[in-house]
Amino acid sequence: MPSSASAALTGSALAAVLVAVLVGGCADPAADRVSLVGATQPPASPSPPSPSAAVRLPQPAQTTSGPVRHPFPPATSLADPLATGAPLAATGRPRFFVSARAPLTHFPGRTKTAVFTPVPPAVHDAETGAFVANIPLPPGIASSWHLVAAARDNRTFAIAGWTEPKDPYIRFFLVRLGQDGRPEQPVVITQTDPDELTSVYDLSLSADGTRLAYATPLIGGGAKLSVLDAATGRRRDWTSTYSMVTGLSWAPDGRSLAYVLGGRVIGLLDLARPDTGLEGAASRIIKNGAGGMPIESTAHTPDGGALIYATGHTVERIAVSGGPAQVLARPQLPPGASLSLRFSVDGTGEHLLYVHKWHAYRIDLAGGTATSVPITVAERPGEGTAPRAAW
Numbered sequence: 001m002p003s004s005a006s007a008a009l010t011g012s013a014l015a016a017v018l019v020a021v022l023v024g025g026c027a028d029p030a031a032d033r034v035s036l037v038g039a040t041q042p043p044a045s046p047s048p049p050s051p052s053a054a055v056r057l058p059q060p061a062q063t064t065s066g067p068v069r070h071p072f073p074p075a076t077s078l079a080d081p082l083a084t085g086a087p088l089a090a091t092g093r094p095r096f097f098v099s100a101r102a103p104l105t106h107f108p109g110r111t112k113t114a115v116f117t118p119v120p121p122a123v124h125d126a127e128t129g130a131f132v133a134n135i136p137l138p139p140g141i142a143s144s145w146h147l148v149a150a151a152r153d154n155r156t157f158a159i160a161g162w163t164e165p166k167d168p169y170i171r172f173f174l175v176r177l178g179q180d181g182r183p184e185q186p187v188v189i190t191q192t193d194p195d196e197l198t199s200v201y202d203l204s205l206s207a208d209g210t211r212l213a214y215a216t217p218l219i220g221g222g223a224k225l226s227v228l229d230a231a232t233g234r235r236r237d238w239t240s241t242y243s244m245v246t247g248l249s250w251a252p253d254g255r256s257l258a259y260v261l262g263g264r265v266i267g268l269l270d271l272a273r274p275d276t277g278l279e280g281a282a283s284r285i286i287k288n289g290a291g292g293m294p295i296e297s298t299a300h301t302p303d304g305g306a307l308i309y310a311t312g313h314t315v316e317r318i319a320v321s322g323g324p325a326q327v328l329a330r331p332q333l334p335p336g337a338s339l340s341l342r343f344s345v346d347g348t349g350e351h352l353l354y355v356h357k358w359h360a361y362r363i364d365l366a367g368g369t370a371t372s373v374p375i376t377v378a379e380r381p382g383e384g385t386a387p388r389a390a391w
Contacts (some may be wrong), residue, residue: 074237074276075193081227081236081271083254085208088153090347094126096181097391098157103143104384118143122377123181129373132181138173138188149205150390152347158205170197192233204248215245240278247298263294299345310341329368344390357386
């Protein structure tokens with residue numbers, strides 16, 4: 001579909017997309033996996049404590065109506081949710097970043113019918129923010145959505161797409177960049193288990209590029225964390241009584257996932273354990289930030305031994321075994337910035353990227369220095385909500 005195409009949407013389909021806009025503002029044979037070349041062996045993550053020593057996650061307060069009861073059982077067709085292939089090798093200082101934004105929405109005149117204008121994701125030069133190329137959209141996906149995640153090689157990306165307005169759902173696809181930043185043909189991930197997504201909180205791509213983790217709200221309350229195999233479309237779910245799960249980050253060895261509950265608590269999920277709930281024995285607390293500034297993003301360090309996160313606008317580092325946090329940077333965000341900092345850390349663990357309006361901000365985590373560049377796009381620059389970006 002041309003980028004200038006528009007489509008009208010009414011009724012229940014419109015309601016589904018508007019909910020997405022409001023919320024988004026967030027046996028498995030080895031032969032079936034994506035083949036990767038030129039990668040080094042994954043570092044071993046520190047061993048989690050035994051179940052008896054695990055610290056349980058705090059439970060959210062229950063309403064007078066009683067505990068949340070999820071109307072759909074968790075998907076379990078992905079027998080092995082671990083991503084244990086060799087991580088894609090980091091390529092040094094990132095050369096590119098990918099931006100993604102939601103379709104533009106407007107209501108012409110006094111009409112109550114929304115008109116949506118699709119927009120593609122784009123590749124940018126990491127040093128200047130300059131536009132490099134649009135990323136082509138797979139068949140059935142009309143526009144990008146505002147979620148993108150990167151593997152550590154700065155060439156492999158997972159992107160959320162938005163389907164036709166008459167069937168407004170979110171789908172995922174993978175794309176790889178050439179050495180010049182030009183995208184190869186993207187590959188849509190067809191899910192084996194039906195998952196009609198109208199809103200997604202967060203998205204993370206495993207270090208070996210074979211698994212996606214994403215988080216969604218649940219009908220009736222609570223949230224769900226899912227791991228999706230990119231080659232087979234099989235999925236494993238974990239549910240939570242918390243209303244929001246964000247901050248997803250794969251450990252480099254693919255055996256665990258970091259996440260944030262309710263914008264306050266950083267937890268670590270052991271994917272090898274059979275639990276189906278995030279508040280079970282497979283999870284443990286890394287940091288309990290209850291009462292502090294909100295936390296939105298996390299990222300593992302390259303050796304898997306620590307997590308980088310931001311409490312408010314202060315970027316900190318904490319060992320996955322817990323303990324005191326170390327301040328890495330205190331960027332001064334422009335007026336009007338969100339209280340929480342959504343960011344992407346590159347494969348070297350040395351460079352952090354976040355977006356405010358139509359500028360990309362790059363932080364050198366070794367020295368704490370920050371620089372900004374304008375984000376340049378070819379399709380309707382400056383229109384709609386600001387994009388999100390990853391490298």
